[in-house]
Structures are given as structure tokens and as C-alpha cells.
Amino acid sequence: MRPETPSRGIRQTDGVNGDGEVAAAMTVNDSILNLRRRIDSREAVVGVLGLGYVGLPLCIYAERSGFTVVGFDVDGDRVAQLERGESYLSDLGEAELGTALENGRFSAVSDEKGLDGADIFVICVPTPLTPNQVPDVSFLHAATETVSRRLRPGCMVIVESTTYPGCTRDDILPILEQSGLRPDVDFLLAFSPERVNPGNGMEQTRSTPKLVGGVTPASLDAASAFYRCCFTEVVELSSAEVAEMAKLLENVYRSVNIALVNELAVICNSMGISVWEVIDAAATKPFGFTPFYPGPGLGGHCIPIDPFYLSWKARELGLATEFIELAGKVNTRMPAYVVDRVTQMLNDASRSIRGSAVMIIGAAYKADVADLRESPALKVAQLLIEKGARITYHDPHVGSFMIGEAVLYSIPLTKDSLSDADCVVILTPHSAVDWELVYRNARLVLDARNVIPHDGRKSFSI
Ligand SMILES: NC(=O)c1ccc[n+]([C@@H]2O[C@H](COP(=O)([O-])OP(=O)(O)OC[C@H]3O[C@@H](n4cnc5c(N)ncnc54)[C@H](O)[C@@H]3O)[C@@H](O)[C@H]2O)c1
Structure with missing residues (x-):
């Protein structure tokens, strides 16, 4: 499904940017154009931040689809367990994990330098509440700062952690811009909520439609192409905000009922x-x-x-x-x-x-x-x-x-x-x-x- 309305692009790459300046200097980096080809050919390397209920299965889906995947987690014990071929998720069998490791296309690291060379960064870290019931986005910010330090021209960043509408564009993007790189020119950014249902097995998640919203149309295109390689069905949305809000609606609906x-x-x-x-x-x-x-x-x-x-x-x-x-x-x-x-x-x-x-x-x-x-x-x-x-x-x-x-x-x-x-x-x-x-x-x-x-x-x- 493709939305009628283009997403609220931050900066247009083909004319005038949001501040009315002529975007002469905003030639799209060639490597961004290459990313799409690298996704289709599976040459793109995927870096997943946070190897929990959401991130670890995603590593396996991406590896099975032919991508090389580096999983990064700050929890060294989890990484060591994965290196030994031990799964800590009931939905992920050790045989499946073993296959991914033996294929040589999946590795787990606790040193962020291991993410160097990744083309697609997917952030799957916790987004809890503080004791006062206020969003605690400190893990999300820390993971984004890690990505910002490793970002190169031609990369894409996708947030999967559940968060409030506007977070990807208003909070995550400025942190990524600290790298000196520019959205849509040097890198792409999208939000795609996870719909894991722990206890129901990996296959159910893979065949559950995957929502995707970009902060720009180019981001949507590339993120959607990536998920089409890994999931059975992808639903494209007109913006990252719609994707963020849709995830919250699903959970508010359950809570209220x-x-x-x-x-x-x-x-x-x-x-x-x-x-x-x-x-x-x-x-x-x-x-x-x-x-x-x-x-x-x-x-x-x-x-x-x-x-x-x-x-x-x-x-x-x-x-x-x-x-x-x-x-x-x-x-x-x-x-x-x-x-x-x-x-x-x-x-x-x-x-x-x-x-x-x-x-x-x-x-x-x-x-x-x-x-x-x-x-x-x-x-x-x-x-x-x-x-x-x-x-x-x-x-x-x-x-x-x-x-x-x-x-x-x-x-x-x-x-x-x-x-x-x-x-x-x-x-x-x-x-x-x-x-x-x-x-x-x-x-x-x-x-x-x-x-x-x-x-x-x-x-x-x-
Ligand atoms: N569990 C679910 O069923 C589910 C379903 C849909 C969405 N989500 C959302 O997905 C996100 C992740 O949830 P989860 O259940 O996978 O969490 P989790 O606690 O199982 O795993 C998160 C992992 O992130 C790691 N981590 C923390 N900070 C990090 C950092 N800065 N860099 C790298 N790794 C870091 C942790 O060590 C942990 O291993 C949350 O926003 C959650 O709301 C979860």
C-alpha cells in the first residue's frame, strides 16, 4: 500500500528546502542512491542495536533473508551467550541461532566499533517509564548517539523502539545530525514499530504486516525495500508520525478494552x-x-x-x-x-x-x-x-x-x-x-x- 500524500519531508532534495533556501548544496549523496541497490542485492550490512525480544529476532529474519547482520548490545553477558550459541528467548530456538552463526552472516558485539561498516542501523532498545510515569527515552537517545558516531554517507537509520509521535523527527534526527551529515542528502531515517507477540513464535511476527513511515519519501522507499526482504507484508504510511501513533493506538486499544x-x-x-x-x-x-x-x-x-x-x-x-x-x-x-x-x-x-x-x-x-x-x-x-x-x-x-x-x-x-x-x-x-x-x-x-x-x-x- 502506498500513501497518496507524500510524507512531511524535512528537506527536499530537488529544489527548495523547508527554509526557502535554494538547495544547491543538497545534491543527494551517490551512496544514498546506491543503498537501494545494496538492499536489493543484499550487500547492505545491517546493524541492530539492542538484542532483546525485538532486536534479536530481527537479526535472524535479516540474516535468513541474506543480509550480513551485526547485533550490538551494551549487555556483555547477552552477547557472550549469543557467541556461545545460547538463546535467551523462548521464541528463538538454539538450532535457528546456530544456523545464523554457522552461516557466518550473524555476529553479536558489545563494542560499538563492531557496527562500523553497517549500512542500515535498526534501533530496538527499551523505552520504559520513569517512576513518575514519564517516558524514559534515555536508552533510545544513547543508542542514537552510538549510531551518530558510526554514521557514514549512504546509511539508513530505522527506529523500532516504541515511542511518542514526533520522536523520530524531533528527537532522533537532531542527534543524528550531530554527525555533521544531512538527512536525505547523506542518510535516511524511518520509524517501523515492532509487533512481536512473545510466546507466539518467530513465524507469526514475520508474517504480521510491518508498518513503515519515513521522515521523507526517500526514507520510506528504502526502509520499505529493506523490510520487504525480511517480512511477508509491508504497509507504507505517509509519515513516521503515523507509524509511531499507529503503534500506540494498538496498545491503547488493548489497555482500554x-x-x-x-x-x-x-x-x-x-x-x-x-x-x-x-x-x-x-x-x-x-x-x-x-x-x-x-x-x-x-x-x-x-x-x-x-x-x-x-x-x-x-x-x-x-x-x-x-x-x-x-x-x-x-x-x-x-x-x-x-x-x-x-x-x-x-x-x-x-x-x-x-x-x-x-x-x-x-x-x-x-x-x-x-x-x-x-x-x-x-x-x-x-x-x-x-x-x-x-x-x-x-x-x-x-x-x-x-x-x-x-x-x-x-x-x-x-x-x-x-x-x-x-x-x-x-x-x-x-x-x-x-x-x-x-x-x-x-x-x-x-x-x-x-x-x-x-x-x-x-x-x-x-
Ligand atoms: N517485547 C515486546 O513484546 C515488544 C513488542 C513491540 C515493541 N516493543 C518495543 O521494542 C523496544 C525493545 O523492547 P524489547 O522487548 O526488545 O526490550 P528488551 O529489554 O528485551 O531488549 C532491549 C535490549 O537493548 C539493550 N540495550 C539497552 N540500551 C542499549 C544501547 N544504548 N545500545 C544497545 N543496546 C542497548 C538491552 O541490554 C537489551 O538487551 C521497546 O521500545 C519496546 O516497547 C517490544
């Missing part, structure tokens, strides 16, 4: 109605309804964080983002709601939460991954400990985690470990867990994921 069903779950519980049955019933409508499901709270690097990138930007413009704030509030309350329910269930069984043994099943924020980032299990565990519960946990993917100074270790899921607990709390629906065993042997269960029957005597839905 999850908040809606979380609120409904609380209401259904107090009315004795199964929220799961209600959602399944509504989902039989073949149009106008998309099912979302309640849970113990939001987790992961995207949905709890990205919407606040938009709120922050909107505040700068004097605009309110009430849906985002409200969804944030409702979703953030869920871990405390889970703990209140456990307290109530124990009370109904004539027990106090203080001193009770509570077993948590699932520490990761979603099924079948080991990712603990923003996991609601951490908050639930912390609140239970504060209330004096003695907690244990089981997670087939997470061997241990920390709450303050305390380290908790996953215990085996057995008839005894289950029946020893006064209450079991199901937080993550891992497919490797024997839910039948849980249902049969737990004395009291609160199920936040609808994986066991809810009989209203010993097992309850959130």
Missing part, C-alpha cells in the same frame, strides 16, 4: 455471574464485538507502558487522555483486587490471611514465556507478603524472582505442594501446568485466568 472487562469481572463477581460466560456469549456476535479477557493486571513491556507515552505527549499539547488514564487506574487496581479476594475467601473459610500459606501459580506476565517485566504476579506476591501470608510459587518458565531483598524459588507442582497451601492463586495460564492436578488437590483456589472449573465452594473466578 482489558480495563473494561476487568471492571466487568468485579461487577460480575458481586452479582454471582460468570464474566467468562458473558464474554463468550457476546463473542458469538459475528460483527461489532472483539473479545478481551480479564486478568490479575497488565504486564509486559508494552501495554502497561506505551499508552503513557501518548498521555505525556498529549499533556505537552494541553490535551487530556482520559480513556488512557482511566484504563490505567482500573488495570492497576487488579493485583490489589486479587489479594482482597484471597483475603475474603480465607475469611469465609475462617482463616486469616496473616500466617496462611498461599501458593501462586504463574509468575510471568503471560502464558508460556519467562518474561517477568511489569508482571502483576510481582505486585500480588508483594501485597500478600505485606499482609503476612507465607507465599510459595510455581512457574515452569521462571525459576526464581525477587521481592525486595527476598528471593523466591519455584517449587514443584505436586499433590502435596498444592494441598499444603491454604489458598492457591492462578495468575498465568501456562500450557505446561496440569490444571486438573491443581483443581483436584488445591483446598481453595482463586482463578484469574479461567483454566479450572469454578464451583463456588472451593474454586472461584476473579
